Amino acid sequence: MRSLLIFCCFMALGAPVFAAVELTLRGQEPVVIENVYQQQGVSYVALEDILDVVDLSGQWDAVAHTYRIRTSRGWVVLSPASSYMRIGDAFYPMHDKPVFIDGRLRVSESFIQSQLPQLTGRPVFFRQLQPQLPAVVETQNTGIDELFERLLRRTERRPGPAIRAIAIDPGHGGLDTGVIAPDGYNEKLLTFEVADQLARLLRMRLGIPVYISRSGDYDVTLDQRIESALREDVDLWILLHAQSAFSPEIKGIDLFVREEEEPLNPSLGSLVLARQLSDAMMQGDFTVRGIYPSSRLSLGRGNLPTVQLEIGYFSNPDELRQLRQKEYQIHLVQSVFEGIQNYISLSRETR
Ligand SMILES: [Zn+2]
Structure with a gap:
């Protein structure tokens, strides 16, 4: 029933979320x-x-x-x-x-x-x-x-996606909760919910394998975390996190790419993916603060297009309330999906 309500809500906006x-x-x-x-x-x-x-x-x-x-x-x-x-x-x-x-x-x-x-x-x-x-x-x-x-x-087929598989890493899990809201709601729960919805949407719409580093709320070692991204067919890696700041005023989405990629400005890589994601999220009326290099992101294959998405600030009460809403999460997932889709179109053109 809940999914039906969400669906109706988005139908009213004229944009069905998942294929139907x-x-x-x-x-x-x-x-x-x-x-x-x-x-x-x-x-x-x-x-x-x-x-x-x-x-x-x-x-x-x-x-x-x-x-x-x-x-x-x-x-x-x-x-x-x-x-x-x-x-x-x-x-x-x-x-x-x-x-x-x-x-x-x-x-x-x-x-x-x-x-x-x-x-x-x-x-x-x-x-x-x-x-x-x-x-x-x-x-x-x-x-x-x-x-x-x-x-x-009925013999015509549209071309398949230019990427073979996608890996998603929902941050934290188990004893590692990530940032915590005053009432105990935490980052590991949020990242898992969003990752799960994103994986479903990608599988539905692109028909390619999507690997998630954890399938529930449990501790994940660093090796397990990057295992899915190291699979031979994975062409894109999304890491999901949320954050907290001292000032309750700060809100919005931050995107991180590997440190060494920022000055290199590769024609198709993490930075291009980050820009496509950023554009799509801004198009979806989300506040995007920027794309930054991160030293924490030295994980996995160095040339694998990888973006860490910090999807909001628990320290901003309004944003925290939104992040917990299913409708907001679905809208966010839809925008991330559109960014990935635009990246795929771009990679198909430059192939
Ligand atoms: Zn985190």
Whole structure:
């Protein structure tokens, strides 16, 4: 319920935070399905979320490794190993195989457009609620010939991201709390919440692996902390922190890059990433104080584009209150995501 409220709040601002789709079965109210994941430019939606909307149900058969759906046409069987959907003894080709992402079996948008009307026997209206993809498609219960034709037409793919994977380090953890608010709320909790949301958004929208240095509230050694950033496929590293100052007046976001990178001004590296993040956050109406070199940031691969984000001051009561708000965190995560996306576009151009 909480996520729905947040979603509505951002819809009112005209900017959906995470990718979502809207499904409507003729004669019924539209239903918004969130947590739409993207891989190679294709949107994937949890199969069970879709079935819920169209009043169908099914279940996973762990032995056969198939998902069985009960329909008026009989049992429909899907498998992550197969690009065919089986209805009775007949097989129908699917444009994209179902995939397990984040523990749920998900099907692509082409399943919604092409196969779903076959299962329901009724038209299904499908709409992307994502600013970049304002496609409105009406599907009908059509014959097999038209189904094939539509499958053949849907062959274009958008290019994948120019970076292979991202590492995120939520600062502190366990006994190391980081800065603490008067009531005990602390930096390790905030950085973990923000890291978790950022990782989810990056996975959903970019469809690339995102490695987090800790998956909960526990102590992390320095080696464990940089382990994810040292992975061969990681092309970008974000460290998340918050800070505290003597003066309660000071507020805003500080970005840090490795000390030696500041004068070098590399064409594509930490400083470029920091500028993209800074621009995107300012665009999102956040106060950005500046980009600074930091001697503390000598961790990890020296040439790995790395930015440490100090996302606010616990010592400023107003900013502390904002930092603790889910809506504020999501807005911040969205801006960081846009900065990363702009950095990726830039690296694609200069490749
Ligand atoms: Zn910190």
